[in-house]
Amino acid sequence: MHEESSVIFEALADPTRREILRLLAHGELAATDVSNAVTWIGRTAVSSHLRILRTAGLIDERRDGKFRYYSINPAPAAGVVEFLSAVYRSSLDDLRVPRDADIGEADTPDAVSEVS
Amino acid sequence: MGDVVLQHARTFPGTPSDLFELFGREGGTGWLFSAECDAVIPGATVSMAFPLEESPTGREFRILGRLTKIVPGRSIVISHDQPWVGRTRITFDRVDQSCTSVSVRVELDDEGMAWLARRLGFQGDAGFKDDVHRIGLLTSKTGPGAIFAVACEYLARMSVEEINADGGLHGRRVELLVGDDGTDPREGVIEGRRLIRAGCQVIIASVTSATFEAVQRTLAHHGVALVHAVLNEGGKGGANVLRWGERPASQLHAAARPFMKDGGVRDWFLIGNDYSWSHGAHSVARTVLPVYGGRIAGEQLVPHGTADHSNVIEQIQHSGADCILSTLVGADEVAFERQAFSAGLRSQTRTLSLVLDESTHERIGTAASRGLWAVSGYFEALDTAGNHAFVARYRGRFGMWAPPISSFSEAVYEAMHLYARAARGGDIGDPAGAARSMLHMSADFPRGTVRTDGPQLIDQVMHLAESTGTSLRVFASH
Numbered sequence: 001m002h003e004e005s006s007v008i009f010e011a012l013a014d015p016t017r018r019e020i021l022r023l024l025a026h027g028e029l030a031a032t033d034v035s036n037a038v039t040w041i042g043r044t045a046v047s048s049h050l051r052i053l054r055t056a057g058l059i060d061e062r063r064d065g066k067f068r069y070y071s072i073n074p075a076p077a078a079g080v081v082e083f084l085s086a087v088y089r090s091s092l093d094d095l096r097v098p099r100d101a102d103i104g105e106a107d108t109p110d111a112v113s114e115v116s
Numbered sequence: 117m118g119d120v121v122l123q124h125a126r127t128f129p130g131t132p133s134d135l136f137e138l139f140g141r142e143g144g145t146g147w148l149f150s151a152e153c154d155a156v157i158p159g160a161t162v163s164m165a166f167p168l169e170e171s172p173t174g175r176e177f178r179i180l181g182r183l184t185k186i187v188p189g190r191s192i193v194i195s196h197d198q199p200w201v202g203r204t205r206i207t208f209d210r211v212d213q214s215c216t217s218v219s220v221r222v223e224l225d226d227e228g229m230a231w232l233a234r235r236l237g238f239q240g241d242a243g244f245k246d247d248v249h250r251i252g253l254l255t256s257k258t259g260p261g262a263i264f265a266v267a268c269e270y271l272a273r274m275s276v277e278e279i280n281a282d283g284g285l286h287g288r289r290v291e292l293l294v295g296d297d298g299t300d301p302r303e304g305v306i307e308g309r310r311l312i313r314a315g316c317q318v319i320i321a322s323v324t325s326a327t328f329e330a331v332q333r334t335l336a337h338h339g340v341a342l343v344h345a346v347l348n349e350g351g352k353g354g355a356n357v358l359r360w361g362e363r364p365a366s367q368l369h370a371a372a373r374p375f376m377k378d379g380g381v382r383d384w385f386l387i388g389n390d391y392s393w394s395h396g397a398h399s400v401a402r403t404v405l406p407v408y409g410g411r412i413a414g415e416q417l418v419p420h421g422t423a424d425h426s427n428v429i430e431q432i433q434h435s436g437a438d439c440i441l442s443t444l445v446g447a448d449e450v451a452f453e454r455q456a457f458s459a460g461l462r463s464q465t466r467t468l469s470l471v472l473d474e475s476t477h478e479r480i481g482t483a484a485s486r487g488l489w490a491v492s493g494y495f496e497a498l499d500t501a502g503n504h505a506f507v508a509r510y511r512g513r514f515g516m517w518a519p520p521i522s523s524f525s526e527a528v529y530e531a532m533h534l535y536a537r538a539a540r541g542g543d544i545g546d547p548a549g550a551a552r553s554m555l556h557m558s559a560d561f562p563r564g565t566v567r568t569d570g571p572q573l574i575d576q577v578m579h580l581a582e583s584t585g586t587s588l589r590v591f592a593s594h
Binding site: 084085 | 120122124126135138147148166167218220222224229232233236237238
């Protein structure tokens with residue numbers, strides 16, 4: 001498993017975090033504005049979601065005095081490719097042969113390539 | 117094709133044939149997003165559940181496509197149409213006596229990537245350009261409506277290519293932007309707003325009435341022209357709003373007499389989805405069917421996305437009805453007709469469906485669709501020279517495995533051309549003027565001659581068709 005893609009996959013796999021991305025898509029927001037919009041969870045949980053998104057490189061944080069502001073990282077394409085790739089990889093892993101367990105990773109490494 | 121390519125391989129115990137046999141097996145493995153298909157043969161439709169868990173505002177979605185190439189025990193190729201255009205190729209290679217390497221190669225285009233990015237939360241804008249004339253298509257790439265919308269995008273693209281080949285509009289190239297409402301009115305408004313921000317002069321909508329009404333209520337004041345191109349129950353619209361497509365009254369006036377006479381039936385059970393379209397259509401049915409001697413034996417409305425119809429099937433069996441009027445849409449219609457067939461309802465009743473287009477029809481499957489009846493202004497099997505040429509052009513452009521054309525997608529093609537004609541006759545950047553011109557137009561299309569008369573009417577011949585299992589064959593025209 002590639003470590004970086006795993007972080008992006010985990011970040012995008014959560015519906016609340018995807019909702020936060022949708023909010024930020026319209027422009028930069030203060031942490032309190034994000035909390036006010038995501039009403040179904042508490043402030044602490046929102047902070048933790050913002051931290052995960054920032055760690056995955058999907059959003060940027062700006063500090064101004066005691067306020068923190070968040071915005072979308074403008075280069076999401078790589079993140080989307082990684083996410084899609086991880087979803088397909090995990091679907092392939094779900095292939096279960098009725099009689100035995102599978103015997104592990106293939107010798108051919110996973111490849112992710114972009115062709116123009 | 118294919119701007120992005122992903123590839124994964126993994127080794128499993130078993131021979132290539134063993135592993136090949138597991139594809140699409142119900143309850144067997146659940147791999148490749150629990151791919152569902154009736155048969156592993158070229159041309160069979162495939163539906164896969166992309167595992168994006170339920171979100172507060174989004175929905176999990178299905179990838180719709182069909183098997184296009186099969187080499188038994190060796191490889192399977194699936195071409196996708198919704199929500200993105202692409203291809204998945206699965207190959208099975210023997211590693212040794214007991215093991216096989218299974219490789220999955222996925223291709224999708226840039227527009228598919230942009231769609232997925234938006235669905236994941238990256239709300240990318242197309243940016244404003246003033247050297248092109250932008251036309252928006254609002255359609256359902258996901259949700260229950262995705263099935264009936266499947267060819268709309270292809271035909272929108274074909275009409276835009278034809279308009280551009282004709283010199284574009286006012287010397288500018290026409291560019292198509294596509295919005296996806298996910299069969300959800302709130303999502304439709306968000307996407308409609310995105311199309312308007314990008315400078316679209318007109319939005320041609322192939323969506324449910326629920327989405328169209330939300331869009332016109334919220335966005336009509338922006339001054340763009342809004343056209344509901346597909347069948348709907350009608351309703352008030354402001355300036356710049358046109359609602360075309362079949363109406364339930366004209367469908368039922370055309371179908372009721374030949375349908376009841378041919379089957380010797382008259383007691384109707386009405387089944388639909390619980391929203392404005394079915395409410396409107398059922399209210400019309402209660403007025404129109406008695407005119408031809410029909411009686412209403414029962415009625416049931418179910419929420420969008422209903423997968424289990426066993427209760428209503430039981431209700432129908434106990435109602436004494438000998439015929440069914442279905443106004444269910446998309447995936448719900450597919451689920452209902454398959455279950456009604458399994459429950460043996462077909463031998464006791466005959467069914468007329470108001471939203472049985474060719475895409476929905478093929479996903480019901482050959483066995484369960486045989487003997488269903490549909491009524492609309494267009495069928496792909498329409499036997500006219502104009503339609504044969506149109507179908508040949510479509511297949512030539514998008515290939516033999518492109519999804520079937522239906523009244524929904526043909527109506528999008530028509531609406532694009534009618535708008536282009538109206539815009540050519542007016543000033544640059546005057547969508548209100550174009551909308552006014554569209555109130556009174558007449559033109560020949562693959563379905564025949566159509567005539568618009570005010571914001572609410574498109575005059576056209578209606579056809580009643582019966583399913584042979586593989587196609588919808590015209591029985592009577594009115």
